[in-house]
Amino acid sequence: MKKLILCILFLLSFISITACRKKEEIVITAEDIRTNTLLAKNNGGLQVATVEDFDKTYYNYSELSEFVKKEVDTYNKKAGGDKITIDSLELREGKAILVLSFSGMDQYCNFNETSAAYFNGGAENIPIDLPTTLVRAKDGERTDTAEVLRNKKYKILVIQEPFDILVNGKIMFYSDNAQLLEENKVKSMGEDMTVIVFKP
8 A cells, every 4th residue: 555655656746747847948048059049938028149250359258248238237227127137148169149138028129129029819909010821830831810819828929030039838830931940949031020929
């Protein structure tokens, strides 16, 4: 009887650990990054890594670090809080890799002076003209965008810059100009609008 109880307890703890692992949020670090990368978090936040050439003898890491800190501090002061945080700034193989966290897409857009969107399915009055169809990830079939956007279980990300895009979930649909790399990762091709629809 004791053995049976111990076995049940072991199985329950194993199931609990497995469930926790599935729900772990992805975090990007400079060590993982080879190209510009954007991670869309389920809470609406973003992690964005940029990779720039840093291979001239006159480039100075301390000056770069101070410049980035000053830019972020100035922005946060105007925004009235810690809307952006510096996760890391590293030099590797002639590249400078900067990872920033943004509290939301509005902060990302304001800081980078670009237009983008991140919203939940079921939202009304979307102020962006989206493509009329999207590619379904599971079979490559085209699907009506309006129908997809009505699903309240989905999150929708719209970007107009070339990125490797990661999501905390499973990608369900994407626009023509994106390439599906993994179930939670696409590559946006060029600077045209890229749309990703995923299920957290």
